[in-house]
Amino acid sequence: MIVFLMLQSCGFGRAIRYALPNVDDLRVFSADTVHRSEKPFTFFERSYKPLPPSIEWVPEKFAKKYYSVEEFLIETGTTSFLVVREDSIIYENYFNDYFIDHPQIIFSITKAMVTSLVGIAIDEGYLNGTQHKVAEFFPEFAKDERRDITLEHLLQMTSGLNRDDYHNPLKLTGTYYSNDLVSAMKKVKLKHEPGSYFAYKSIDTQILGYCLEQAVGKRISQYLKEKLWDPMGMEYNGYMTVDSDKGSARMYGGMAACARDLAKFGRLYLNNGMWEGKQLIPEAWVTKSSTIQQDGGWWGYSTGWWFNDSFVNENLYSQSDFFAVGFSGQILYVNPFSNIIIIRQGRGKNGVNWMDLSTRLAERLNKCSPMDETPIDEKSIVGIYQSKKGAKVKLVNRKDKEGFRLSGIKIGGQFKTVSLEREAPQSLVNQKKQKRVILETVAGKVVGFYLDNFRRKATYFERLDEKPEAFEIDYKNANLESVE
Numbered sequence: 001m002i003v004f005l006m007l008q009s010c011g012f013g014r015a016i017r018y019a020l021p022n023v024d025d026l027r028v029f030s031a032d033t034v035h036r037s038e039k040p041f042t043f044f045e046r047s048y049k050p051l052p053p054s055i056e057w058v059p060e061k062f063a064k065k066y067y068s069v070e071e072f073l074i075e076t077g078t079t080s081f082l083v084v085r086e087d088s089i090i091y092e093n094y095f096n097d098y099f100i101d102h103p104q105i106i107f108s109i110t111k112a113m114v115t116s117l118v119g120i121a122i123d124e125g126y127l128n129g130t131q132h133k134v135a136e137f138f139p140e141f142a143k144d145e146r147r148d149i150t151l152e153h154l155l156q157m158t159s160g161l162n163r164d165d166y167h168n169p170l171k172l173t174g175t176y177y178s179n180d181l182v183s184a185m186k187k188v189k190l191k192h193e194p195g196s197y198f199a200y201k202s203i204d205t206q207i208l209g210y211c212l213e214q215a216v217g218k219r220i221s222q223y224l225k226e227k228l229w230d231p232m233g234m235e236y237n238g239y240m241t242v243d244s245d246k247g248s249a250r251m252y253g254g255m256a257a258c259a260r261d262l263a264k265f266g267r268l269y270l271n272n273g274m275w276e277g278k279q280l281i282p283e284a285w286v287t288k289s290s291t292i293q294q295d296g297g298w299w300g301y302s303t304g305w306w307f308n309d310s311f312v313n314e315n316l317y318s319q320s321d322f323f324a325v326g327f328s329g330q331i332l333y334v335n336p337f338s339n340i341i342i343i344r345q346g347r348g349k350n351g352v353n354w355m356d357l358s359t360r361l362a363e364r365l366n367k368c369s370p371m372d373e374t375p376i377d378e379k380s381i382v383g384i385y386q387s388k389k390g391a392k393v394k395l396v397n398r399k400d401k402e403g404f405r406l407s408g409i410k411i412g413g414q415f416k417t418v419s420l421e422r423e424a425p426q427s428l429v430n431q432k433k434q435k436r437v438i439l440e441t442v443a444g445k446v447v448g449f450y451l452d453n454f455r456r457k458a459t460y461f462e463r464l465d466e467k468p469e470a471f472e473i474d475y476k477n478a479n480l481e482s483v484e
Helices: 002-009 012-018 069-075 109-123 139-143 151-155 169-176 181-187 202-216 220-229 259-270 283-290 354-367
Strands: 031-034 078-085 088-094 238-241 255-257 322-326 330-335 340-346 383-387 392-397 404-411 414-424 427-430 435-442 445-452 459-463
Touching: 031 220, 069 078, 078 259, 078 354, 109 151, 109 202, 109 220, 109 255, 109 259, 109 283, 109 322, 109 330, 151 202, 169 202, 181 202, 202 220, 220 238, 255 259, 259 283, 259 330, 259 340, 322 354, 330 354, 340 354, 383 445, 404 435, 414 435
Parallel strands: none
Antiparallel strands: 031 238, 078 088, 078 340, 238 255, 322 330, 330 340, 383 392, 383 459, 392 404, 404 414, 414 427, 427 435, 435 445, 445 459
């Protein structure tokens, strides 16, 4: 009985009752309503045309399995799929008993909305920039090492707090179903020095949103309506679920919205924060959110938005598209280069990498032909590479099977050789060791690579003219790169 009561108090009781989070969780939780705009904005609607054949942009194993794009979307649990280009809806469909006016939980896409409001609050003077100390709003933090955490750390997921979503699924579930989020925020402990380590943590955005509410003196739903929902002419009500009646909002992942209104939020970022002649979000904030950061935390994430960390078909810092992503395959994809916005909502990923798929579809629509991946001279991958610090590593073909081996990086205090498999046209990966090589190419030949560990700034290695056969790494004396 005692155990049961403990589970009830921290949210696991509801977790047991309702199982995994669901896009229909408005039926589970109380919510603050963000009322639709009285002056709705509508996209242009062109006469219906089907999307390109699935074989031209859907991964082959799915394209061969399903007869049409619609069958693929239905069978992979998709509830809405919307494609907007140059303010025109070029494809829109709803499946599996969902409809155009059916708001669904968007999970962590909520984070991008919350961070946008933080940018607005800073511009309005409610917050003293991103270096504003969190301890001002959480006196408990001032009593220990958490005193050094800033809003920037929360925005970049580098707070160092001990709540990594991917390594604490039970705690995350408990937080999702919690009826006392404020206590959860106050109790979370520090694991890493703030600013030193990226780890995706929903608690960071929850704390960020709480600081925002305290600074502006309004509930997040009210500030959202005033600053974004009304000005953007949202057609439907949005909802922000709360932990209890009149309690704290789930600012890390509790927003519910319809597909067309999500696309409007994407349009705002596509247009650098400008909406019909009015700057809703500072342009510098949008740039910070939509451009891969070369300093600070991990390159693949910034202020609630993600950069394509798996489908790499161009040099790393040449990428222009970006995403807001939510649990179970919720996607808000923005591609400023081709002026395309893609929304996918659904019940689970169902084996599909929806970020990759969105990128592939946008590329297919932009080129008006089947996707043409730039061929890379495989021989130019093999070689010796050197970092700015003078550390050398060796990248060679594997002898046992297809793939490559990278020698000379430090893992767990020892210098080791890591096997790599092809992940995408310009990336090789070892998921278990959390190591990725992102190739840098010129005219199809490899001139260097970024060594990515999914946690800190990627390290660049330039290709040397030395031949691998004539170079052996001296593990005892070489100045090797320490990439934990």
